[in-house]
């Protein structure tokens with residue numbers, strides 16, 4: 001396993017999906033398992049998430065891992081950090097306010113303001129899915145080509161174009177301690193498919209958590225199943241579904 005670079009998505013992969021973004025809970029056994037793997041991989045372990053890095057750091061504190069946030073818009077490897085500045089996105093900031101107004105009369109629709117991106121969630125109001133998707137689509141069209149829409153589990157996110165999980169994994173693989181290692185990427189959602197493609201092209205291992213169409217080579221059932229696999233990997237040095 002010491003030749004692998006391990007990339008892990010957060011929501012729906014390491015942690016269970018819950019009704020509200022802020023209600024997500026980390027299994028207390030998880031940070032020590034990840035720390036153990038991080039050591040065994042000579043540091044080549046990173047969280048690749050749609051969440052901001054600040055959120056991930058708070059969630060895992062006092063442990064700290066290399067991370068990519070906002071689907072790759074920001075990242076940190078060791079002490080080198082590249083953050084996105086919301087002040088560089090005045091049109092998006094204005095759009096966040098308009099989206100907040102647009103959902104005022106729609107109980108259950110949530111706006112998650114992540115500074116350089118914004119998510120419109122309908123998990124608590126599934127009957128508003130069409131309204132939410134249409135609202136997000138209209139917003140991204142009004143913002144123009146500099147922004148894109150990323151659909152996910154009961155969510156539509158508007159973010160600056162360009163970033164993606166595939167390209168950020170490529171960037172990690174060009175830098176120490178990831179360079180020259182075989183990438184393993186575990187994810188659960190549409191945003192992760194791009195990462196799976198990159199990992200497949202590089203002869204790595206792609207793993208999808210849960211159901212759904214995927215280009216990933218392997219599948220595990222639930223985040224709890226994955227946490228168990230990771231704990232076995234940390235303890236024995238063997239990732240059981242491929243034995244390498």
Ligand SMILES: O=P(O)(O)OC[C@H]1O[C@H](O[C@H]2O[C@H](CO)[C@@H](O)[C@H](O)[C@H]2O)[C@H](O)[C@@H](O)[C@@H]1O
Pocket residue numbers: 009010011012013016017018019020021022024048049050051112119121123152153154155157189191
């Ligand atoms: O790339 P990820 O780490 O998987 O993050 C993707 C988005 O996940 C979060 O939303 C999802 O999880 C919520 C909590 O379980 C759930 O309520 C929501 O329905 C899901 O879509 C997060 O809130 C987003 O910011 C992330 O981009």
